Amino acid sequence: MLDVLTDADYELFRKVIYDESGITFSATNRSILDSRIKEMLRKKNLNTPQEYYELISKDPEEMKIMLDAVTTNLTRFFRNQPHFDSFVNYVIPHVIENKKTSSDHTIKIWSAGCSTGEEPYTIAMIMKEICPPDFNFHITASDISLKSIMTAQQGFYPEARVDGVPENYLSKYFTKVDGGYQIKDEIKKTIHFDYHNLKNDSGARNLDVVFCRNVLIYFDEPAQLAVINHFYDAMGPKSYLYIGHSESLFGMKTNFEFIKTEWACFYGKGVSK
Incomplete structure (x- = not known):
């Protein structure tokens, strides 16, 4: 089981997420990206980050699903x-x-x-x-x-x-x-x-x-x-x-x-x- 993304894998996903959405992952929130990618590998029954990267690169719908997975959705009624x-x-x-x-x-x-x-x-x-x-x-x-x-x-x-x-x-x-x-x-x-x-x-x-x-x-x-x-x-x-x-x-x-x-x-x- 993948422990954490390698630096090369992290940079690959960080860049594609930024290019596709403008969302930025930095060193301070790298652990979030690590955990979300690991979860997607498990759900897709894939063995390596490279396999998952190839999947999202070829399939626009899978790219949307990945962007969904890495975003944080925190809100409430009458917030602020x-x-x-x-x-x-x-x-x-x-x-x-x-x-x-x-x-x-x-x-x-x-x-x-x-x-x-x-x-x-x-x-x-x-x-x-x-x-x-x-x-x-x-x-x-x-x-x-x-x-x-x-x-x-x-x-x-x-x-x-x-x-x-x-x-x-x-x-x-x-x-x-x-x-x-x-x-x-x-x-x-x-x-x-x-x-x-x-x-x-x-x-x-x-x-x-x-x-x-x-x-x-x-x-x-x-x-x-x-x-x-x-x-x-x-x-x-x-x-x-x-x-x-x-x-x-x-x-x-x-x-x-x-x-x-x-x-x-x-x-x-x-x-x-």
Whole structure:
């Protein structure tokens, strides 16, 4: 049984993962890559890392499965509450005000790196509460992990996973079932879940709000800038970007504006008066 990847094997997988996704593995998280590759060898009944490398090189679907296996999917409902406080009290009111004079009354939101769905479902529940009757909203949620997307689409969460959901939201937007809670269809239908590699342009345009939190930390600086530029292209003329509270665009050459509110800090495109 393989103990750890050799330096040559590690470099081979580190490079292909970076080339395919922009995700960076360094010496500090090498052990994660070691364990994930070992697990994939076991599942595929292969003997050497070289055999597995040949497999993913020849089969694009196997490459997706490998990228899924090496990514970390950690999330929860209402994660970083100050972000959602600023979303309710600042961002959405400004988006609505900017759209009042146009014929487009659909608020378009992207949850990039949505993992198992807690973030987009949180956004959807909030929007159900605050969206004016003459407006509607649509959320696109994407991830590089097909397994996570499938979990998100099902919308079922064990009881421990809904910890942190306010009681009024839990009773209104979830159905209690054996073993946990099921998101109601009225929330599920507001979200389109899709596979997307952030290294590529999504093709989306005129988005009003983009959430990409705790994802950029897995990229090096060139890959971060490429992702941020894709977001800028996808966003509308007056729009807003949320990244993780430990992430920053400081020192990065972008056209985004830093916005500090009493609730949280985030970024804007074309929103300066």
